[in-house]
Amino acid sequence: MNKSSSSFWRKLLCTLCFLASVIKQSNSFPYSRLHNGNLPGAMMYLMRYGYMDTPHSHTKSANLLSRDGLRDYLMDFQSFAGIPITGELDSSTIQVMNMPRCGVKDKVGREVHVRKKRFALQGSRWKVNEIKYKISKYPSFSSMDHADVDEEIGKALMVWSNVTDLTFKQERSGRVHIEIRFEDGEHGDGDPFDGEGGTLAHAYFPVYGGDAHFDNGDFWTMHESRGTNLYQTAAHEFGHSLGLSHSEIPTALMAPFYKGYEAQIILHEDDKKGIQALYGVKPEPKKAILPIHLQPRSFGTTPSPIPTTEEAISQEELCNNATINAIVTVHDGNTYTFKGDAYWKLSNDAIAEGYPRSIALDWDIPGNLDAAFTWSNGKTYIFKGKYYWRFSNMVQDPGYPKLISAGFEGIPNHIDAAFVWSGNGKVYFFKGQKYWKFDPDSTPPVKNTYPKPISNWEGIPDDIDDALKYGNGYTYFFKAGLYYRFNDATFKVDEGTPSFPRPAGYWWFGCQSIQSQDS
Template sequence: MDKPAEKSDKPVEQWEDFMEALRSLQSMFGLPTTGALDRDTLEIMRQPRCGVEDTVNHKILKFSILGRWRRKHLTYRILNYTPDMTRSEVGKAIQTAFKYWSDVTPLTFQAIKSGRADITIRFARGSHGDNVRFDGPGRTLAHAFTPEDGRAHFDEDETWTEGTNRGTNLRLVAAHEIGHVLGLGHSKIDSALMAPLYPGYNPFFKLHSDDIKGIQALYGKREADSESIIVVPPNITTSVAPNFTTSMPPTSGKPDPCMADLDAFILSSSQKGYAFKGDYVWIVSDYYGAGNPIKINRLWKELPGNLDAAVHSQYTGRTYFFKGDKMWRYRNFVLQKGFPKSVTLYDLPPNPEAAFQWKGNRQIFIFKGDGYWQWNENRWNDLSSYPKKIRNLFTRAPSNLDAAITWKNGKIYLFRGDQYWRVNNQLIAETGYPKSKSKVWMQCL
């Protein structure tokens, strides 16, 4: 009898490599590092992003460093132009992208029309000679090479724009890729420019403190009296985007995190905070405020905007959204069969104002005006004795709430206007509150 062939370990090794890559991706975006291809991980993988590999030093830094130029005056050249924009518009977008970095460092950038440049800008499709193929519209938008290579490539299959929510914003994608060209890797901070996912159009963009710390770790700070001059070819305008403040009303229709009251606020199973306003949602972290808003229906398909309230159950993995007399129930961003349903089926009030789940008894509390309802999501509830007065539930807490949430630290947070209160496990609002939501949660100046 012949000896059976020995089983190859290669498939096992490949599977382990695949799971390790998934864990790295999940760690990058603050998801549970399970190594499983779950819905949250797939949702991240589907979003438009930069094509540069994620190489964050997860143990030490929020940003990573890939290299450094040995000089501080660099030239750049636009090798070709996208037909989606005029040459002047492309030149202005690229110029402004460089200016974000020169404003906070001693670096200066000079545009040239011919000859060898330190940094080259190119639009290309599919395979384009650098062994990093573009994949058509969406997914990978651009990629760049580290110092002192200097190449930055943009997928021509994207629709490049400026000044509109349509298409893909060239200015911000270029600023991100220039960060790579200057030596920065990807950041773990969602709202940083160097985060790997495309944030969407933002006319009020400013570098995140994590971006500034990273670039200044490489090149130092800009001296107060120095100027970062960009010499521009004659056919490119020298005007740059105005330096808007966060208090100006956005012209794009997106809500301003520093001005807007909340519609709802939830903490997902992946421990990400989602703050809702109108048709948009922000991802909110403990220390770095709100990222750029994205459309709600990009994450929760079929969910309308202008919500009344929302709550995520950490025990069942379900997320409940309330608007008018309807309730939507999702699991992992997927609408569950039979929803939306009328809240009257659950004896809950229409148009609730806030909701949260209390770890003390796993019950969901729903608020409207000065009253509340206590609801068990897993069984039929006799709610005939509700509403009860909020003042009988909380001590020193407000009524007429905008939103409520149980955060990662187990504390309950109540929001009304720009004020928020922190409630301890004894359901007592702590001293020193209310505080400013925009300053603390949204990190507005």
């Protein structure tokens, strides 16, 4: 060993001894940003996130690494992070190490380097399918109020319930499976936060309690690129709370690094396989099917006959004229659109196989609906004329239909559209040139300042067909086969290429040809 090499490794040994003495005082502490050549900082990072063994406080010495020892640890990290594997503390490695990220270790226990499955399971799971949670401490440095936080946390949990048989229930007090807190610095678990950037949050696996902690020093936001998006971060952390470790696939939700604001969370197949290995695949919703000889109830109108397969509106007709009556996303995450006596289930980019189907047979309500929306309690409300029905996914709740005037005081009959606006969580009803805001927590639920002109919603036309609050945070308005994407942050129709409105047949229903009336 030459003199320069001997000097380097003596320094490395001293560094390890120093780290051991520091960790003796605290199991974990905030880390500063790394810079070129910051070897101790890189070693701290590798120890914190499970790539290097942490020196125990009771040891009297630190093992001397071989010449290739640190190189192997760096290569392991680079392989996991999906960056060039050089074994050097180069600029790409430093850049990734400085990215905001989850505080949970990438390596849990002594993992093998080659997995038969790409997804990583920590080894514990909840033994029940209904998971209760509560938010004990809300963020103090945020653009959101408590109701906004509740909504974003609920959406983040729904990311996992959409692909499994899990359900989540928020509690305000008492014992729960997952407790959620926004904390500053050292907060009692030996894993302190570091303020804005750096470690954003950490969560415990089910065997350790499942709780999720978020750094109160970060600026938490919704539906915008500034700050840190709570929906994205929480969805990742709840993956840990349910039993998933970090994924080495960079595009997976369970990858450890915060990738910046994304309007819509789409689970990677790796995420789905991991969570379904723990909790199984989501079963198909049970459908309320009427015997073929029964007629749908008329409720004061002349009932239309139940359509046969030959009489049902075909997908080709939907593509030829993409005008719809209603569209809604129900509690289990499925989106349905209604037209005439038929309905379709939407996939990510087209119509699901096996559709259209009969509204009367599957939903037990008349066709030619007016509007529909799903409330925060998971219930879906469907409107026609002066009546409305309430559903749990596709199963009709008993005791319906009811009069709109009885259940939605201040809202007119024969509405055009209904949706929950993400800007404030209230229900909005549109009819003709006017709209109403419905707040069930207020008395009366509709203020005397309503109705107001639809022109307040910049770029939205009168006499719309329906509207939908979609899972990506935007509100979509539909009229005459076209759709408008509304930016809730700027309160006007969004900008895009191509511009809005766009043909719904092509962008929503997967039609390959765009008819002239839709262009």
